[in-house]
Amino acid sequence: MTGCETFYDVIRRQGISRRSFVKFCTLTAAAMGLGEAHAGTIARALETKPRIPVLWLHGLECTCCSESFIRSAHPSAKDVVLSMISLDYTDTPMAAAGHRAEAILEEIRHEYRGNYIAAIEGNPPLDEDGMHCITGGRPFVDKLEEVCADAKAVISRGSSASWGWVQAARPNPTRATPVDTVVTDQAVIEVPGCPPIAEVMTGVITYIVTFDPLPTLDAQGRPQMFYSQRVHDKCYRRPHFDAGQFAESFDDAGARKGYCLYKVGCRGPTTDNACSTVRWNDGVSSPIQSGHGCVGCSEEGFRDQGPFDERLAHVGAFGVEANADRIGFAAAGAVTARIAVHAEASAVERMVHKPNGVAEDKNLASLDGGPR
Amino acid sequence: MTARRTPNGFEVDDSGRRVVVDPITRIESHRRVEVNLDADNVSRNAVSTGTMWRGLEVILKGRDPRDAWAFTQRICGVCTGTPALTSVRAVEHALAIEIPENANTIRNIMQLAQDFQDHLIHFYHLHALDPCVPWSIEDGVDA
Ligand code: SF4
Numbered sequence: 001m002t003g004c005e006t007f008y009d010v011i012r013r014q015g016i017s018r019r020s021f022v023k024f025c026t027l028t029a030a031a032m033g034l035g036e037a038h039a040g041t042i043a044r045a046l047e048t049k050p051r052i053p054v055l056w057l058h059g060l061e062c063t064c065c066s067e068s069f070i071r072s073a074h075p076s077a078k079d080v081v082l083s084m085i086s087l088d089y090t091d092t093p094m095a096a097a098g099h100r101a102e103a104i105l106e107e108i109r110h111e112y113r114g115n116y117i118a119a120i121e122g123n124p125p126l127d128e129d130g131m132h133c134i135t136g137g138r139p140f141v142d143k144l145e146e147v148c149a150d151a152k153a154v155i156s157r158g159s160s161a162s163w164g165w166v167q168a169a170r171p172n173p174t175r176a177t178p179v180d181t182v183v184t185d186q187a188v189i190e191v192p193g194c195p196p197i198a199e200v201m202t203g204v205i206t207y208i209v210t211f212d213p214l215p216t217l218d219a220q221g222r223p224q225m226f227y228s229q230r231v232h233d234k235c236y237r238r239p240h241f242d243a244g245q246f247a248e249s250f251d252d253a254g255a256r257k258g259y260c261l262y263k264v265g266c267r268g269p270t271t272d273n274a275c276s277t278v279r280w281n282d283g284v285s286s287p288i289q290s291g292h293g294c295v296g297c298s299e300e301g302f303r304d305q306g307p308f309d310e311r312l313a314h315v316g317a318f319g320v321e322a323n324a325d326r327i328g329f330a331a332a333g334a335v336t337a338r339i340a341v342h343a344e345a346s347a348v349e350r351m352v353h354k355p356n357g358v359a360e361d362k363n364l365a366s367l368d369g370g371p372r
Numbered sequence: 373m374t375a376r377r378t379p380n381g382f383e384v385d386d387s388g389r390r391v392v393v394d395p396i397t398r399i400e401s402h403r404r405v406e407v408n409l410d411a412d413n414v415s416r417n418a419v420s421t422g423t424m425w426r427g428l429e430v431i432l433k434g435r436d437p438r439d440a441w442a443f444t445q446r447i448c449g450v451c452t453g454t455p456a457l458t459s460v461r462a463v464e465h466a467l468a469i470e471i472p473e474n475a476n477t478i479r480n481i482m483q484l485a486q487d488f489q490d491h492l493i494h495f496y497h498l499h500a501l502d503p504c505v506p507w508s509i510e511d512g513v514d515a
């Protein structure tokens with residue numbers, strides 16, 4: 001353990017120059033969508049605040065959140081893991097195993113009570129007293145409750161932790177349950193996505209380390225700065241949508257011309273995420289950019305709303321039971337009206353959530369009475 | 373010596389020196405390994421157990437086969453593309469769908485790209501720590 005060292009102490013010890021540190025702060029401010037003026041605030045915080053320990057637990061999951069995390073470019077996972085925080089426990093890239101690993105959990109819980117972050121990947125199964133996920137010889141749900149109880153903040157990483165996800169899809173054989181249903185006496189920061197965008201995960205951590213009060217959350221408990229726009233809002237195929245130009249199948253002329261993927265199932269219009277702007281793998285591409293529609297992986301209940309390659313027959317967010325033809329037609333004729341409908345749909349959608357962050361029937365299928 | 377049968381048909385016992393490492397880290401999912409060492413430090417019995425079950429097979433039943441890839445790929449997020457491609461092939465096989473040669477070539481390229489990144493991840497992020505810092509798990513001893 002590095003005790004009270006600050007982020008700045010650590011990077012200087014690693015031989016990183018002051019100049020690189022300042023550049024890092026500027027890039028990080030930019031990555032979080034803050035102006036350059038905030039680079040100074042970030043620098044001051046990283047110079048003065050002690051590195052914060054993070055315990056990263058894994059429940060029922062597939063490790064794709066960790067895989068995404070290690071690909072973060074700004075800030076890089078290396079900067080976050082080796083310097084900014086002290087990632088003391090994670091089932092994946094951690095050297096220790098067995099008793100040694102479990103001992104670390106205990107140590108941090110006691111030495112840093114109330115001062116560490118619990119980052120949860122995956123979720124606990126509650127059936128059979130939690131027997132479907134055993135780690136260190138006991139049910140994961142026990143470990144989860146213990147570690148979260150003494151944490152300063154709990155981050156639900158990925159759609160498994162946030163919504164229940166693939167293992168919670170019908171018929172949910174293990175009764176896989178979202179983290180915030182089990183951890184109820186703590187504010188849980190939801191960072192959904194399957195996996196979440198790397199920069200969103202590192203950005204949330206940077207924000208907590210820098211500004212201390214937790215980031216502003218939306219009605220579903222997600223950090224507003226990353227989840228306030230729909231994939232559709234900034235999609236580079238959007239001009240085609242507005243012009244009513246759609247790919248009808250994955251191999252037609254429209255697909256080759258890069259037309260809108262709405263008719264082949266794109267969920268961009270009902271998905272709040274930063275894929276269109278931040279993109280993936282250091283901004284190389286995104287699912288829509290590589291030719292497949294958005295499947296809506298960060299939205300609650302998406303797993304039970306297939307088939308994914310079929311257009312959304314009923315799009316609640318459009319306010320009417322519109323199909324793609326009608327939407328395209330209307331869009332071509334009245335772009336302004338569409339934007340208004342969109343904004344209104346947003347507001348309506350927010351209203352159906354309970355203010356305490358528990359999402360209530362957000363999804364399109366549930367809005368139009370479809371299956372959950 | 374007392375011996376016990378696990379549900380999957382293995383024998384675990386308490387002979388010799390019993391070493392338990394649980395959790396095994398740097399893998400996807402959760403795993404426990406038990407080994408019995410004799411007086412010469414030779415392992416005489418070893419049992420490795422997966423300690424997590426999500427029931428993806430159950431969840432896949434009754435779904436649109438076109439969506440199967442999106443479920444099977446979540447078996448493991450480290451090598452995601454492989455189960456996804458395999459399930460697509462399985463569905464095509466079941467429905468006797470023949471794909472064009474170019475599609476096959478594209479899939480092979482995807483698979484090779486996946487293999488390539490997987491080897492880097494496995495070596496540098498996961499396995500390399502074992503030969504580098506073997507002492508990190510060496511005292512995983514139970515009685
Ligand atoms: S429907 Fe999908 S592809 Fe079309 S503009 Fe919206 S997000 Fe982009």
